[in-house]
Amino acid sequence: MRTIRFLLQKEFRQIFRNKIILAMIIVMPAIQLMILPLAADYEVKNINIAIVDNDRSTYSQRLISTITASGYFRLTGYNGSFKEAFQLMEQDDADLILEVPSGFEKNLIREDEQKMFIAVNAINGVKANLGGSYLSSIVKNFNKDIRLDLMPAKGVLQTPTIEIVSTNWFNNLLNYRVFMVPGILAILITMIGGFLSCLNIVKEKEVGTIEQINVTPIKKYNFILGKLIPFWVLGNVVFTIGLLISWLIYGIIPIGNIGVLYAFIAVYLLSVLGFGLLISTFCETQQQAMFIMFFFMMVFILLGGLFTSIDSMPMWAQAISKLNPVSYLISVMRMVILKGSSMKDILPHLGITFVFALVLNVLAVINYKKTS
């Protein structure tokens, strides 16, 4: 126990002495959490649309103004022919082309039917998909309005009478920030913990101080604990700052018990730090450690369920995400913060994360060799 005391004293002194690193640990995630959620959301705005109006009638004008008034579209071309509009798409000035055929108004009134043509620039898949469906629903609504205009007296509408009304639970305004902030915080915690721990022992190897440690009778698990605890404390500090920022800037207050959140983070940090320390025991230079950690971080983050839903990934990717601690953290963060899940709900996540923590740290202790 005394040994641990001396190790902790040393680590904390070194951490607090290096003011630049300390500021980076605390300030960088804070800034990222303040800025990134403002930009990272799924909503697609500013879709550039070019409209080819072959009809030039009252109705076609009305449709166009409905589209531009929706706020999602920016009219970048009002062309006489599809060819001209397509040129705009080729120059990337238009994401969508809507072609209104000639006789649009006439057919709508007389034939009760009219086809329209939408061309989508699918280079940006998300934008194309969402833009296309926004546009279709605007056109559908437009159609409904016209029916009402044309047949006010009849009383019987020919539009479908079944309508689906959905309510969004747990995030009823579909506020993307509420969804993204806990996820981004999860990633920041992971990055800070992972990189700090993976670089630390390697740094001692590079400087040569590890040699002086290895020649002492220090116990291996003491040494690893001496590295683990300071970063664990730092991780908790960063997490607390993150929660404060989510509350002060985004007004996000965890609906669930905050104690549950801290209990999970406590175990989670052990697993991430253990992973970093394990990498650290394998590498000889900080560069190696950095690259290996970077490789895993990319996998963890992209398959973590922040940007894309894990449920819609291919089976092999879902299998990988079962071994990805980040996916458990993101899911627990959202469960507790948005849904108010209790300890009982997150118990499976906690159990698996605990196993990660145990296995990774034991491996780190085993793989740290005082005698080469």
Place this chain on the structure above:
Amino acid sequence: MKDTVIKTDKLTKRFGDFIAANEISFEVYRGEIFGFLGANGAGKTTAMRMLCGLSAPSSGKAIIAGFDVYKQTEMIKRNIGYMSQKFSLYDDLTVLENIHFFGGIYGLTDKQLEMKSKALIERLGLQQEAKKLVASLPLGWKQKLSFSVAVLHDPKIVFLDEPTGGVDPVTRRQFWDLIYDAADRGVTVFVTTHYMDEAEYCHRISIMVDGRIEALDTPKGLKQAFQVQSMDEVFYTLARGAKRGD
């Protein structure tokens, strides 16, 4: 009777095809200053790392301070001090913090730590620098400090790997005063060096060539055996035959 603290028997370290230390056998006695000489690349550091339990031998036997070098490395580490070629105290800790840290992990009590660090700082004349970062000290002082830290816990044996490399003659002289002090307290000193004047200060020396120990005797005995006037000449005669080196 002489008390043997280091005894090796055909101790060997291989790295693939390369034999860094080839069947080295010798004994070192309590309180002795034992010089371990050899050209660059002769295998001195490798041999010393095996004796300290930092590197596992490929074959052969070695007993250090009564403990087996294969099975009891942690017991060996409890009883030795080590100062590596590369300065390896913490640059970002102060002089006092380094002393406390290393003393602490060797299990010294708070009282011992306080007494010993005070005595050490006085002995080295570092009163002004005690609270300064080690990084700001000149090399000579760093070396004296790391030696003092290596013997802080009163080990039975202290291993010094080229402790005076790059240090000025005056500081080297002071460094050797520290070594004699330690030897007087009964600490066995195992030291590698490239300076032949330092070799003369040792009680006995061994000279390694290409991984083997080619000579082992007192400085006087070696000079007589090679019929030369100085240790320099003994060294040249032996090292000239070396095939490896840098």
